[in-house]
Amino acid sequence: MGMRRAATIGLILVAGVALAGCTGEPSGSATASPSESSSSMPTKTPDGAEADEALLPMPVEEIPEWAQKAVPGSDSPGYVFGFSGWMSENSTADDVTSFTSLKPGTYQAQFACRGEGTIELTVSELDEGSPSEPIACTNETIAFDVTNSRTGVRFELALEGAPTINAVSLVTVP
Template identity: 50%
Template sequence: METTRRTIAIGTLATAAVLLVGCTSGGADAGGEGSPTPSPSASVTLTATPTPTPNPSVSAEAAELPIPPDEITEWAKTAVPGSKDEAYAAGFSGWMSASSAAHHTTDLTSMEPGSYQAQLACRGDGTITLIAGELTDEPGTPVTAAPGSAEPIACTNSTIAFDITTAETGMRIELDLDGAPTIYAVSVLRVS
């Protein structure tokens, strides 16, 4: 019985090998007009290339954004001051969602101490909260917030300007999302 199973397995593999010899990939160079015809003795090498499986939740979240993710960088250039501004010190943009990235931290390690004016623009149905502080601060500790307020900056489908003052080199900017997927752009301009 064992010999029969081996014979069947070997026969199946041999049949598959014979069938594969005549296969082509169907691409532009695979036997189409103007391409060489493979010889009957040509060997076939099969290479399995894994196809990345799209994450359905990220795709669904991206579909909820006001613009496609690959257009966010261009939008940011018009939403907040950019590198063409003489006082421009730093900036970044992107999108956030509850399951893929509800928290984002950017450390600007070489930012000189001083006074800055920052802008946060956000679009979408979520609320992004921003806290800016020193690199040495505990995460979530604001150095400054909205003028006259001790609360973090909260952005819901708007653009907000605010001041940041640091006494040490470096700055940390933290973003937190509450709600639906939302795009953002942050720009920091040197005041003094």
């Protein structure tokens, strides 16, 4: 692996799950710890966001429970980090979440989304250099490797289309 490729993403498994009513979510992301942060674009319109929320495949308060089952959660062996939420054009169509204390190494990531929209996930190191190829998720769960050569990792999500929920988690590779 060349020095220019700071974060390598290799798609190793694609498992389509067409059930919008599935449940599961990673844990630990409801409150950000000092080692993780999340930022997103400002809300466009509160009224539009409320209308978008009604179009989600489940109520917002059920997303954390769904995420624990959709991707490995905090009680899973090797769990390192995870987050979940929802995106829409009128709330947050772009989001960045960083795990600033992730030690260099190789991890398995799982990315789940449910809804009619498509969320593209790009992974990079904190300096945003050498990002992965975008991984497009449309009503499915995708597993892939994340390798970082420096401390920290950055997840950038971008939504196209209808309101959609998402969950991401990282586990150590045995």
